[in-house]
Amino acid sequence: MTGRSWRNRCLYLTQLGLLYLSATKMFIPKVTDTDRIEEKNANIKHKHRKPVWNISENNPNNQPRPLPNLGPNCPLAARNSVGLFNTTVSNSDVRNEFRNVILLVSCNYAYYDMLLNWQYLARNLGLQWTVLALDEKLYNKLGEDHAISPGHDFSVSGVQKFRRGQFNKLSCNKMRMVMKVAQECDVDVVFSDVDNIFYHNPFEHDFGRLIHSQRYEYIYQTNGAAPAKPLKDDCLKGIHSVEGNTGFYYVSRKGVVVRGIVDSTLERCAQLDNDLDDQSLFWREFHKVRRQRIDQNTPMHHCDVPEYLQPTTQNLVDATNASTFNYCCLDPYYYPVGRPDPPRNKDPITYHANFVKGHNGKINKLRNSRDDGYGWDKTRTRASRCWLCLF
Structure with a gap:
């Protein structure tokens, strides 16, 4: 190929690239923070009830949360986002109340578009988070400023089918x-799947009130069909779920019982x-x-409706016993999983878009x-695309 031919081809490719960028700028306007807020307000057709609790409420039964004591091995991304609310939140009482709680969202590269969608919604709510990168x-x-590495031995790439291939390895990680x-990092954790x-x-609603109480070692999402009205699910009658959902939960950093359950879970998961x-x-x-603790007469306590609504004011003997394992569910009317589809609460x-197979199925849900x-x-997922791929 002659020098002139090479220069002509480079010039042609450059012109095509500029043409594409010009067309993109013409037909896809730049999305600003103001645009995002306006889009959010325009799309919200259903007015939600006001928060049912006041975070600045002076409750003598509740001690203020300590400052996080980040250890030397705490990842940089976690250090950057401890505390659920970002600095744009004007209410310092809100920020301080959750200053030793971190929000984690997990994803691998195959679901990067869903991560961008998740982050868009969370950012509009004034939240901050760290990504658990699963590959x-x-x-x-994303880099170490925003994500935590899965570890070489646990990295799993690609879309995985339920309980097939490396799905179980990915989910346990x-x-x-x-x-x-x-x-x-010596922090309490709120974990969410990317779907x-x-x-x-949720931290200005029931979930935040339960975390604020500092009563619970574990707060979980139920995995059954949501009822048609709030506060009607069996789990809020003090009846624990047979199987909750591990795609959205809170765990206390002091959770000795949960830590033991997780250790046993990971041992089972690693078996061939x-x-x-x-x-x-x-x-x-x-x-x-749970059965062992019952046999040993060691208390476990699940919340009920009165406690769910006012967890810091209930005078419950078992719940205030230091040896008691306290746990609570989230009302599935407000925190539904993927059944029924669509949810009864509009x-x-x-x-949580589960109970469906495949990436596209989750998007439709x-x-x-x-x-x-x-x-x-x-x-919202434009950042996952590259215009050079056209060439």
């Missing part, structure tokens, strides 16, 4: 990484003959420990989980 490709893309952050989106700020995911393994181990706090389609918008 090295996503970790390398989420739990391993959560407990590692809790211990190395569990936030329509409203294991064919179960983290969720089934965790709840099997959970009920095993404006939930969060929505997110889009249909509210009438206005606010749960999914492909324009």
Whole structure:
């Protein structure tokens, strides 16, 4: 190829690239923070009830949360985002109340578009978070400022089918990484799968009130069909779930019982003959420990409706016993999973797009989980695309 031919080809490719960028700028306007807020307000058709609690309430039964004592092994990304609310939140009482709690979201590169969608919604609520990268490709893309590495031996790439291939390894690693952050950073953890989106700020709602009480070692999302009205699920009658969902939960850094259950879960998961995911393994181990504690006359206490609504004011003997394992569910009316589809509540706090196979199936559930389609918008995922791929 002559020098002139080479220069002509480079010039042609450059012109094509400039033409594409010009067309993109013309037809896809730049999305600003103001645009995001306006889009959010325009899309919210259903007005949600006001928060049912006041975080600045002076409660003599509740001690202020200590400052986080970040250990030397605490990852940089976690250090950068401890505390659920970012610095744009004007209410310092809100920020201080959750200053030793961290929000973690997990994802591998195959679901990067869903991560961008999740982050868009969370950012509009004034939240901050750290990404648990489940493969090295996503970790390398996000960098140590924003993501935590899965570890070479645990990295799993690609879309995994339920309980097939490396799915169980990937799912168990989420739990391993959560407990590692809790211990190395000395923080309480709120964990969310990337297909569990936030329509409203859960920490200004029931979830925040339960965390604020500092009563519970474990707060979980139920995995059954949501009732048609709030406060009607069996779990809020003090009846624990047979199997909760491990895709959205809170765990206390002081959670000795949960830590033991997770350790047993990870041991089971690592066995060569294991064919179960983290969720089934965790709840099997959970009920095993529960039976042991009953035999040993060591108390376990599950919340009920009065305690769920006012966890810091209940005078409950078992719940205030230092040896008691306290745990609570989230009302599935406001925090539903993917059944029924769509949820009965037309404006939930969060929505978890499970009980469906495949990446596209999850996207359809997110889009249909509210009438206005606010749960999914492909324009939020532009950052995952590269114009050079056209060449």
